[in-house]
Amino acid sequence: MRARGTLAALLVGIAASAGATGEPQGTGGAHTSGVDPTRGTQMHTYQEALAARKLGSMLPLSLDDVQTRAAEGEDLLRAGRVDEAVSRMVDLVESPQIVPFVNDEAGRAVIFALADAYAHAGAYQPARAYFRKLLEQPGAWDKVATYARRAVRRLVEIGIESEHYDEALDDLKGVPPSAPEETRGEVSYLMGRAAEARHDPDAALAAYAAVTQRSRFWAQATYLQGLILVEKKQYKEGENMFCKVADPKRATTSTPVYADERFFAVRDLARLALGRVAHEQYRFDDSRYYYYLVPRDSDRLAEALYEAATSRYEKKDYQGARELLDELKGLQIHHPYEDEAWILDSYIDLAQCKFKPADDKLLKFIALYEPVRDAARRVQNDERAMNALLAAAREGGDAGNNEEGGAALSKEALRAIAALLRIDPAYGVVVRQRAVLEHEVSGLHLTVGSLGDIRQQLATNGGVRPAQVDKVTDDDRARDAKDALDGVRRMVSDLEGNGAGASQVAPLKEELGKLQVRVAAAHAASGTTQPTEQTAGTDLPDLLRSDEQTATRYAEPIEQARAELSRTENALARDSLRRVDLRLSRLLRRARLGRIESVLGRKRALEIEIEAINNGFLPQDAVDALDAARFLKDSEEYWPFEGDDWPDEFIGSEGLK
């Protein structure tokens, strides 16, 4: 019946491979009222201002130039130089010289490169606007329609990643019914995800059914159909769907499907799902077979082995369960089922009446995991340590190297927590958003400096930049203050971990909290500048001044966004640790119960033995006690009488009666 508990986890699995779950952050509308969704108008105004001053390139572009620069943009993206790709492509796409090429393949390639670069940078609004521009072009779907199809693919990816399904579907409403089959499959898959997000399983089923094997999302759509059917208790139909993906007999004669690395992840999920459905229906042998299909190189192998062991245990095939657990141990990896596998192992011993080994294992479990559970609770009270731990767990790093927790949290405890964490995919989304925001904010420093340089260049007709002053900046001071506070926080954590009383630590923590508030307030104040009135005008200095003012106005929303993302990140991190605490507490209770059962079992075994002796049966160890060989030393030998005496053999006193 493990399946009954784990079936709910099926939906969690797909989130990891096909996108994140949870409420979307922000509104994210591309059609924000009064704002040019591409943000290209201001660049266009700059181009005109530059042209008016006869600055910048005035030469017309040839087709070769456009193609070369589009290829350069794609090369920059491949090399991870995303910011450069964005700036170069914006310059080209919004220049008047590109106009003759906009509606041909070279122009489309440039627009696609710009949209793709924005999407890579995490700026989805302008990315979607440029992709939409591609789709709305006359003749966009003529001939092979390379860029229209690529734009649809990227829009679907952005929709899934951002979970702004309705907006993504709105972007795709221009895709004609005559579009290629795989492109229609992309749209259908997105419609299915959107229907699932608004809790409409029937609409989702219909949409997923329209995804054909020519689509890269066929495996995901089929798997998700299976999940919906299983949720509706239509197990047979659900199994049929999973079988389509999990088919181990797929061969060259089978209908070909699009398969990339995600296909194999979904195939393993489908095999696990088949095992779980069979398990749910008490078809334990079937479930064993399906779990067996998960290959040894799969990330899901530990999950499959553990669940297969559970199903064998429930079938009362304890030896089979033991073998599977031994195989799981043989992997020698940390996995999220370590704690549960340990308890199952002990319960298999109990079931086989091996009370002493069971008790030993349970004792070890309690000794190991009680401190881990306590450490998980302590980490929850320390934001930096908590986030460092989750970052290590999410990125597969060594959590034992987390220095944020101080010496009070042992490396082994931190590693054990990291192994047990089941991180909500929404946490990954928030962390990514924060990283994007920090990168953009860092780039904004350079932009503000560049604006000053450009203004000076215009004012002095090519003056040299003033010497770089290496004085301590506000950012440096803020970083120093934070580092100093982190040191104090670690020392307080060490005190707590080494048994300092709550009354001793409380005033220190209170003082630390006040200092943190002061540092945060000072940091926020240093970035806040008084808003000034927006400068009007279309000449270059006016535009530069206007952008300088715009840059300073971002300080406040940046701080707000940082605070909100940090709040969400902490809430999600704390929730992950709370769930570890709940699980370990349940398993510790189960371990204590198991110990009681082992004591009762040993007592019962003794009683049976006494009862047998009363009935005249010697227990096996008593029978063994009569065996003389048991009492020999290593240097002694014993030759038992084997009945070889002859009747006429001389025995020493022949003739004596």
Place this chain on the structure above:
Amino acid sequence: MRAMATRHVTVALGVAACCVVAVVAFAKPPQGKPKPQAVADAGVDTTSADASAAGAGAQGSSPTTITMDGGVASSGDTGPVPPPSMLHGDFGDGGVRPSPLNPAPNEFAQGIDAGAPTVDYDKLVADIAALRARVAAVGDNLFHSRIAIHVRIDGDHGLIGRLVVSLDDGAVYTAPPNFKADDYQEIYAHALAPGRHAITVDVERKDNRNDGFRNSQRTRFTVEIPRDQELGVQIKIGDDSDMGKDFPSDKSGSYDLRVRVKAESHAAPGKK
């Protein structure tokens, strides 16, 4: 479940045995060293059979009796012993009891309400990205002086955990995970105002023999870009650290991470 069956059979004997154990424990003289305070388990479900056992740690100081389902009850309870809850528990389909290892519903991720966002994150990021792009594009059009930054990573056992290159305190390049550059690789090339600029290299490396040994370094260089010239900046990150190899065995090792910069200017290429 055989373990469950065993428990059924032995519960009656268990009560008596554990009563004796509890009484013996109670009769012991007080120990000099106080017992550590028991830590409460989280998420105790008082309706489940496990719940009573959960209190076992927490109620260590009072005389207790183990109930038939393995839980504990106060010795002051003199009323009739209630029937064991496991005999009346909620059976699953087919009369098979759900596994005790099944996770509780609250152990799965629930939606977190962190409050409604007041800032339109997507709009903010889009606005900043667009501003940066257009200012960079205008700068590229106006300035003839350029900078081109190249990076090379040396060292057999050093892995790059993080590498951020900043120009005038603004990040211009963030290396992807597992970044490698055995030869000089261009990471940034752009037009800039002539004069002095600061390049900051923020690098964290770890040892591929034992990634517990890692160090980070933030190095800031000032370079001067001559008018109408392109300054080629070659950043070489060399690593001769042997902590990962030597320290675990010899208890002695060293970190040796060096960031070296070579700058050379030449005539800037013509604009396209």
